[in-house]
Amino acid sequence: MRKGTSLLSGVRKHSVLWLMLLPVLIYFIIFSYLPMCGIWLAFTRFDFRLGFFKSPFVGFDNFRYLFESGIFFRLLRNTVLYNAAFILCGNMMQVICALFLNDLGNRRFVKTSQSLIFLPYFISYVLVGLFSYALFNVDNGLINTTLRSLGLEEYNFYLEPNAWPFIIVAVQVWKGLGYGSVVYLSVMSSFDQEIYESARIDGATKWQQVRKLTLPMVKPTFMLLVMFNLGSILKGQFQLFYQLVGNNGLLFNTTDIIDTYVYRSLTVNFDIGMGSAAGVFQSVFGCALVLIVNALVRRHDKDLALF
Amino acid sequence: MKAGMIGQVRPDKGTASFKLIGYSFMSLVTLICFIPFWLIIVASISDEKTILVEGFKLWPQVFSLDAYRSIFSDAGPLMKAYAVTMFITALGTLLGLLLTAMTGYVLTRQDFKARNKVSFMIYFTTLFSGGVIPSYILMVKYLDLKNSLWALVLPCVLSPWNIFLMRNFMKSIPSSLVEAARIDGAGDWQVFTRVILPLSKAGLATIGLFLALNYWNDWYHASLYITKEELYPLQYMLYRMLSNAEYMKQAAEAGLFLGTETLPSETLKMATALVVTGPILLAYPFVQKYFVKGVMIGSVKG
Numbered sequence: 001m002r003k004g005t006s007l008l009s010g011v012r013k014h015s016v017l018w019l020m021l022l023p024v025l026i027y028f029i030i031f032s033y034l035p036m037c038g039i040w041l042a043f044t045r046f047d048f049r050l051g052f053f054k055s056p057f058v059g060f061d062n063f064r065y066l067f068e069s070g071i072f073f074r075l076l077r078n079t080v081l082y083n084a085a086f087i088l089c090g091n092m093m094q095v096i097c098a099l100f101l102n103d104l105g106n107r108r109f110v111k112t113s114q115s116l117i118f119l120p121y122f123i124s125y126v127l128v129g130l131f132s133y134a135l136f137n138v139d140n141g142l143i144n145t146t147l148r149s150l151g152l153e154e155y156n157f158y159l160e161p162n163a164w165p166f167i168i169v170a171v172q173v174w175k176g177l178g179y180g181s182v183v184y185l186s187v188m189s190s191f192d193q194e195i196y197e198s199a200r201i202d203g204a205t206k207w208q209q210v211r212k213l214t215l216p217m218v219k220p221t222f223m224l225l226v227m228f229n230l231g232s233i234l235k236g237q238f239q240l241f242y243q244l245v246g247n248n249g250l251l252f253n254t255t256d257i258i259d260t261y262v263y264r265s266l267t268v269n270f271d272i273g274m275g276s277a278a279g280v281f282q283s284v285f286g287c288a289l290v291l292i293v294n295a296l297v298r299r300h301d302k303d304l305a306l307f
Numbered sequence: 308m309k310a311g312m313i314g315q316v317r318p319d320k321g322t323a324s325f326k327l328i329g330y331s332f333m334s335l336v337t338l339i340c341f342i343p344f345w346l347i348i349v350a351s352i353s354d355e356k357t358i359l360v361e362g363f364k365l366w367p368q369v370f371s372l373d374a375y376r377s378i379f380s381d382a383g384p385l386m387k388a389y390a391v392t393m394f395i396t397a398l399g400t401l402l403g404l405l406l407t408a409m410t411g412y413v414l415t416r417q418d419f420k421a422r423n424k425v426s427f428m429i430y431f432t433t434l435f436s437g438g439v440i441p442s443y444i445l446m447v448k449y450l451d452l453k454n455s456l457w458a459l460v461l462p463c464v465l466s467p468w469n470i471f472l473m474r475n476f477m478k479s480i481p482s483s484l485v486e487a488a489r490i491d492g493a494g495d496w497q498v499f500t501r502v503i504l505p506l507s508k509a510g511l512a513t514i515g516l517f518l519a520l521n522y523w524n525d526w527y528h529a530s531l532y533i534t535k536e537e538l539y540p541l542q543y544m545l546y547r548m549l550s551n552a553e554y555m556k557q558a559a560e561a562g563l564f565l566g567t568e569t570l571p572s573e574t575l576k577m578a579t580a581l582v583v584t585g586p587i588l589l590a591y592p593f594v595q596k597y598f599v600k601g602v603m604i605g606s607v608k609g
Contacts, residue, residue: 010421014416017416017419020410021409024406027465028465033432035441035442036437038444039441048444052449100329113333113334113337115591118599119591121598122524122591123524126549127545130347131343134363135343140361141363142364142365145362174339177336177340205322207321259439272444275439279437279438279440282438
């Protein structure tokens with residue numbers, strides 16, 4: 001009773017603030033919280049005409065099928081391995097680029113380089129797909145054109161499932177390099193310059209400064225970013241995979257991730273129940289992972305935890 | 308500057324090799340980041356027949372503006388898509404900025420008791436989500452937004468990340484300014500519009516640009532919710548053009564005949580891609596610093 005009146009008086013006291021917040025609260029309730037009830041769909045054989053409430057309940061059948069058909073294992077393996085590669089390769093390249101950008105003297109070079117490295121972040125994945133077409137297609141892609149002009153045999157990437165893990169990881173690292181190196185640069189610029197000064201006076205070379213000073217000081221940030229990225233290891237980069245590979249079934253064994261499977265089950269196969277089951281698995285275990293990672297970080301250092 | 312100074316004072320082998328490797332490595336990385344753009348630009352101003360025979364090259368073998376000529380001779384659909392994209396970008400960015408700024412402001416008010424609860428409610432949506440399929444069914448079956456431009460605006464208008472970024476920007480505004488305005492009799496809304504907004508220009512610019520970029524590059528929501536050709540935004544139009552070309556090519560190779568429609572030429576694809584991306588590339592040099600700022604502030608926490 002008392003709590004209710006205090007909430008009410010709080011609303012009255014800050015009525016304008018609540019009014020400003022209202023559209024946002026409604027937005028999140030409709031577009032984020034309402035769809036959470038959609039988990040139910042994973043336990044039904046969804047029929048669009050019958051809708052959410054009347055579609056027949058089938059228990060864990062969708063999950064059972066996903067597991068027994070082996071689809072699930074493939075999706076999980078691909079999603080996790082790709083993300084692990086993205087996280088490790090991506091962060092390592094970002095640290096290396098930030099190191100050099102931070103320490104190379106020529107300001108003009110650094111500025112130009114940083115601008116161009118950041119450029120891929122700004123383009124749509126449709127364009128990324130076109131880039132990969134212009135590089136890799138067998139008829140007139142740059143790589144095959146070059147191979148032919150050197151008298152070598154052409155290589156049809158779009159028939160080779162084993163080529164794509166490398167391409168996809170490279171493209172993802174390429175697209176995120178500018179963003180990530182700015183993050184690391186901002187960390188490096190906060191380091192105390194006096195330490196470097198005294199190292200220089202002691203005759204430390206650039207390499208020694210990097211190895212003994214910068215890298216150890218970057219390490220906590222690196223570990224933290226890797227940890228939090230690991231928390232979202234079940235979330236796939238849908239746009240990247242879909243624009244590079246699309247619905248090319250030949251490549252699915254090495255390129256199909258949970259997100260592309262869910263999208264296809266919605267737009268191509270119309271198998272809502274199955275797609276929902278894969279999605280629910282992703283949401284539930286993804287959430288659990290973030291909580292675990294956060295708890296680990298929190299135990300290590302309370303200030304670094306997200307919540 | 309500091310490296311140059313040291314180089315003069317105490318030139319040593321380690322620093323020289325650091326510079327040599329650093330400059331070559333970064334030159335290579337920079338080149339790799341830029342080559343795809345170059346490849347597309349060159350292809351778009353090349354002669355179609357030469358490309359079909361010799362493939363894409365890093366330098367135009369035979370120069371030709373035919374692709375651009377053919378785009379602008381039949382510019383109707385492209386102009387329509389431009390109008391759609393500009394409409395959703397403008398509407399979404401303005402609406403998103405207003406809502407994000409209001410929320411950011413309320414969440415910085417120390418006397419607003421429900422602050423943490425509301426923050427958590429917003430934050431929780433990043434931890435757990437219903438996923439694509441429930442959202443799709445909600446949008447199509449229950450909100451009836453199939454083939455509505457709202458289906459392109461609403462899904463990207465608010466993001467927890469933007470809200471917390473805005474809150475971080477606004478935290479740096481001294482609360483004494485807010486207090487002073489309130490003593491002068493300003494209500495919460497006046498404080499927001501007269502004090503907070505004018506002082507948040509950097510934050511508004513950064514988040515506005517993030518929002519605008521996101522809307523401009525969106526093809527995904529159009530692929531889910533838009534089936535009418537006259538409502539295609541730019542990126543989705545480009546995507547349809549590319550995927551149809553691929554489909555028709557495969558069908559032709561398999562010996563199927565799919566009507567008399569001709570394949571879009573390679574140069575036309577490239578030129579269209581550039582026309583579609585053009586505004587981003589043109590604006591890029593001027594807006595880049597806002598993004599860098601946003602990334603730096605966002606990376607501090609949250």
